[in-house]
Amino acid sequence: MINQRGPVAPTEVLVELDRASELPLHTQIERFLRERIRAGSLAADTRLPSTRALAGTLGVSRGVITEAYGQLTAEGYLSTRQGAPVRVAGVVHGVERPPAGSLLRRYRYNFHPGLPDLAGFPREAWMRSVRAALRGSPLDVLGYGDPRGDPSLRETLAEHLGRVRGCDADPEHMVVCTGFMQGFSLLCRALRGRGVERVALEEPGWHNHRLIVEQAGLEVVPIPVDEQGIVVDALAAAGVSTVLVTPANQFPSGAVLTPERRTALVDWAGDENLIVEDDYDSEFRYDRVAVGALQGLAPERIAQIGSASKRLAPGLRLGWMLLPSWLTWEVTAGKTIEDGGSEIVGQLALRDFIAAGELDRHIRRMRLSYRARREVTLGALARWFPQASVATRGAAGLFALAGLPRGTDEPALVRAAAARGVGVEGLAMHRWAASGDPGLLLGYGNLAEPAIEQGIRLLGEAFAEVAT
Numbered sequence: 001m002i003n004q005r006g007p008v009a010p011t012e013v014l015v016e017l018d019r020a021s022e023l024p025l026h027t028q029i030e031r032f033l034r035e036r037i038r039a040g041s042l043a044a045d046t047r048l049p050s051t052r053a054l055a056g057t058l059g060v061s062r063g064v065i066t067e068a069y070g071q072l073t074a075e076g077y078l079s080t081r082q083g084a085p086v087r088v089a090g091v092v093h094g095v096e097r098p099p100a101g102s103l104l105r106r107y108r109y110n111f112h113p114g115l116p117d118l119a120g121f122p123r124e125a126w127m128r129s130v131r132a133a134l135r136g137s138p139l140d141v142l143g144y145g146d147p148r149g150d151p152s153l154r155e156t157l158a159e160h161l162g163r164v165r166g167c168d169a170d171p172e173h174m175v176v177c178t179g180f181m182q183g184f185s186l187l188c189r190a191l192r193g194r195g196v197e198r199v200a201l202e203e204p205g206w207h208n209h210r211l212i213v214e215q216a217g218l219e220v221v222p223i224p225v226d227e228q229g230i231v232v233d234a235l236a237a238a239g240v241s242t243v244l245v246t247p248a249n250q251f252p253s254g255a256v257l258t259p260e261r262r263t264a265l266v267d268w269a270g271d272e273n274l275i276v277e278d279d280y281d282s283e284f285r286y287d288r289v290a291v292g293a294l295q296g297l298a299p300e301r302i303a304q305i306g307s308a309s310k311r312l313a314p315g316l317r318l319g320w321m322l323l324p325s326w327l328t329w330e331v332t333a334g335k336t337i338e339d340g341g342s343e344i345v346g347q348l349a350l351r352d353f354i355a356a357g358e359l360d361r362h363i364r365r366m367r368l369s370y371r372a373r374r375e376v377t378l379g380a381l382a383r384w385f386p387q388a389s390v391a392t393r394g395a396a397g398l399f400a401l402a403g404l405p406r407g408t409d410e411p412a413l414v415r416a417a418a419a420r421g422v423g424v425e426g427l428a429m430h431r432w433a434a435s436g437d438p439g440l441l442l443g444y445g446n447l448a449e450p451a452i453e454q455g456i457r458l459l460g461e462a463f464a465e466v467a468t
Contacts, residue, residue, distance in 0.1 A: 012049075013033075013036075013042075013048060013049060013054070015028075015029055015032050015033070015054070015057075015058060016032065017029070017058060017060075025060055025064050026064045026065075026067040026068040026071070027068075029058075029064070029065065029068040030068045030071050030072055033048075033068070033072060033077070033078075034072060034075075034077060037077050037088055042088050043088065044088050044089065044090045045087055045088060045090055046087060046088045047085045047086070047087050048069075048078070048085070048086045048087065048088070049086075050085065050086065051065040051066050051069060051086075069086055076089055077089055105418075105423065107418070107421055107422060107423030108421035108422070108455075109421060109422045109423065109447065109451055109452075109454065109455030109458065110422075110423040110443075110446065110447070111399075111422065111423060111424045111425075111440075111441070111442045111443045111444070111447065111455060112423060112425070112443045112446065113251075113252070113398065113399035113425060113442070113443035114309070114310065114314070114398065114399075114443065115314070115398070115443055115445050115446035116309075116310050116311070116312070116313060116314075116366065116398060116445045116446060117366060117369060117370075117445055117446055118313060118446055119446075119448075120365070120366060120369065121312060121313045122312075122358060122362050125353065125356075125358045125362070126312075126349060126353060126358075128352075128356075129349040129350075129352035129353040129356065129358065130345065130348075130349040132352045133345065133348030133349045133351065133352045134345065134348070137348055141344055141348065142344065144340065144341070145344060146341065147175075147332055147335050147336040147340060147341040148175045148176065148332055148335070149174070149175060149176025149320070149341065149342060149347055150176070150344060150347045150348060150351065151171065152348075152351050153176060153347045153348070153350060154171035154174045154320075155171045156350075156351045156354050156355055157169070157171075157174065157176075157320055157350075157351075157354070158170065158171045158174060160354050160359070161293070161306070161320075161322070164283065164290075165279065165282065165292060165293040165295075165296075165306075166292035166293050166296045167293045167295050167299075167322060168295065168296045168299040168322075169322050170299075170322075170325075172328070173322065173323045173324070173325050173328045174320055174321065174322055174323070175320070175321045175323060175328070175331055175332055175335055176318070176319070176320050176341075176342050176347060177305075177319045177320065177321060177335065177342060178317040178318070178319060178339075178342055179307045179308075179309055179314070179317055179318070179319040180278060180280060180305050180306075180307050180309070180319055181208060181212060182319065182338075183305040183307075183319050183320075183321045184209070184212050184244070184276065184278075184305055185212050185215065185216065186321075186331050186334040186335055186338065187276065187303060187305075187321070187323075187327070187331060188212060188213055188215075188216035188218055189216050189334055190327060190330035190331050190334055191216075191218070191242060191274070192216055192217055192218060193330060194330070196218065196241060196242055197218060197219060198218060198220075198221050198239075198240045198241075198242075199213045199218050199219070199220060199221065199240065199242045199243070199244065200221045200223045200235055200238055200240045200242065200243035200244070201213065201220055201221070201222060201223065201243075201244055201432070202222075202223060202225045202230055202244070202245060202246065202250060202251075203222035203223055203224050203225060203431065203432050203433060204225070204252055204253070204427065204430045204431045204432070204436070205222075205225075205244075205246070205250075205251060205252075205430060205432075206246075206251045206252075206278075206430060207429050207430050209244055209278075210432060220432060221238050221240050222432040222433065223235045223238060223243065225250055225253055225255060226255070227253075227255055227393055228255065228257070228258040228260070228261050229245070229247060229250055229255050229256065229257030229258060229261045230243070230245050230247075230250075230257065230261065230265070232261055232264040232265050232268055235265075235268060236268055240273075241272065241273045241274065242273065242274045242275075242276065243265075243273075243275055243276070244275075244276040244277075244278060245257065245265070245275060245276070245277060245278070245294070246277075246278045246280065247262065247265075247277060247291070247294045248279065248281075248282035248285075248290070248291040248293070248396075249280075249281060249282060249284075249285075249291075249394065249396045249397045250393075251278075251280070251430070252399070252401050252427065252430050252439075252441055253391070253392070253393055253401060254391075254392035254393040254394040254396060254397065254400075254401060255393045255394065256291055256393070256394055256396075257291075257294070262294060262297065265294070266294075266297050266298050266301070266302075269298060269301035269302070270301070271301075273301065274301060274302075274303060274324070274327075275294065275298075275301060275302045275303070276302075276303050276304075276305065277293065277295055277302055277303070277305070278305055279293055279295075279304050279305065279306040280306070280307070280309070280310055281310040281311075281396070281397045281398060283311065283363050283367070284310070284363075284366070284367055284370055284396055284397055284398065285367075285394075285395070285396045286367070286370070286371040286374065286395040286396060287394065287395035287396070295322055299322070299324065300324045300325065300326070301324065302324070303321060303322065303323050303324060303327060304321070304322040305319065305320070305321050305322075306319065306320055307319030307320070308350065310398060310445075311359065311362075311363060312359070312362065316346055317342075317343070317346070318342070318346050318347070318350055370397075370398060370444070371395070372449065373444040373445070373447070373449060373452060374395065374400060374444060376444070376449045376452050376453065377400050377442055377444045377452055377456070378390055378400065380452055380453045380456035380457070381400075381402060381442075381456055383456075383457075384453075384456050384457040384459070384460040385402070385456055385457075385459050385460035385463060387404070387405055387460075387463055387467075388402040388403065388404055388440065388459075388463075389402065389403040390403075391403040391439060398443055398444065398445035399441050399442055399443040399444065399445070400441075400442045400444065401427070401439055401440075401441055401442075402439060402440045402441075402442055403437060403438075403439045404437070404438040404439055404440065404463075405438075406437060406438070408438045408463075408466070408467070409466055410426040410427070410428055410438040410439070410440075411426065411428070412466045413426070413438075413440070413462055413463055413466045414426045414440075416462035416463075416465050416466050417458065417459055417462040419462075420458040420461065420462055421458070422455050422458050422459055422462070424440050424441065424442065424459065425440070425441045426438065426439070426440060426441075427439035427441065440459070442456070
């Protein structure tokens with residue numbers, strides 16, 4: 001078979017020589033290569049540099065390399081033929097290494113609540129944006145850039161967020177990050193540097209909110225959520241200066257922060273407190289017009305964090321923060337130290353993708369698809385798992401919250417589902433309190449409609465097993 005990409009280049013080999021050693025140089029080279037082959041670092045059939053190339057790299061005579069290669073060939077470690085490159089012999093078996101593993105468990109039916117439709121990712125349109133971005137950008141964008149992110153992307157995002165989310169977005173106070181988790185982590189560390197010790201979180205709420213706060217060395221203060229969103233009276237009584245909320249689609253209840261609560265929350269912020277808005281999937285609303293961002297009401301008291309994770313795909317690792325002016329410098333300094341700025345090609349592609357109208361088109365398509373999948377989810381629950389009651393308070397997002405009968409062994413149900421190839425998260429995972437009614441989060445974003453039906457049928461079987 002002809003390699004369409006041309007001949008395979010020889011492998012670079014780092015060989016360390018001790019010129020003060022009593023061992024001859026060719027012996028040192030032999031030992032080094034022999035050990036690497038035995039350890040499996042140089043795998044069978046690996047192409048090595050030519051004698052001339054390796055001699056030039058090491059600054060030794062070609063004869064030294066020829067002698068080392070000759071000895072290893074005689075021992076069976078290398079394969080040499082006239083006119084052919086030197087290769088590690090195929091019969092040499094080093095230490096067998098297992099293939100690289102993954103920390104992620106694979107499920108046939110994965111109801112992960114945070115996954116969008118990965119098959120629906122607009123690959124062709126994204127590739128057009130990648131090509132256009134690279135073709136039209138000056139060379140210096142590949143150098144060390146503004147740690148806040150590419151200026152043209154920040155301008156494009158500011159216009160987009162003002163238009164579709166009602167944000168008061170200033171590109172000078174925007175920081176591009178790798179997603180919500182990095183953005184919130186940077187923000188927590190900046191707040192800690194300002195003397196903040198406690199952060200209020202919704203109860204229940206996304207478990208990673210809690211992990212990020214605790215990792216930053218801050219204390220979590222849980223604040224209850226009801227059908228109107230976070231209970232602002234409880235927040236006011238908690239004696240904290242910072243709160244994180246998911247106002248457009250509370251995770252995991254689905255509650256929308258009511259206008260009265262919005263006003264009360266902004267009043268709570270006043271001139272001293274900070275609201276952090278997790279704007280994770282607000283465009284996907286199916287029963288009403290999308291709820292506008294909270295940030296536009298008080299941009300100097302609200303830090304909003306959004307990302308491409310639900311809107312496009314989490315693997316892109318693209319997010320953004322709209323920051324109050326008084327926090328921008330600390331967060332920018334933290335971003336600079338952490339990674340010097342986010343990867344540039346993705347930033348440039350996102351800028352082109354938004355400017356070309358592709359993001360708007362993609363969200364419109366996905367909104368129709370997710371609404372249909374949500375309806376299939378609710379119908380399948382009624383058919384196959386009637387013991388579960390739909391507890392999600394709004395028709396939005398990529399998941400539904402299914403309540404379970406009191407007394408259900410939620411962890412046992414999750415395990416029984418996993419044994420049937422169904423991945424699902426229990427509500428207890430997202431509670432700060434030790435007790436509460438059981439439930440399941442059913443993410444339908446990345447499952448085709450027949451898979452949703454089959455997965456929920458298996459969930460019903462798992463419940464019947466646990467309940468007996």
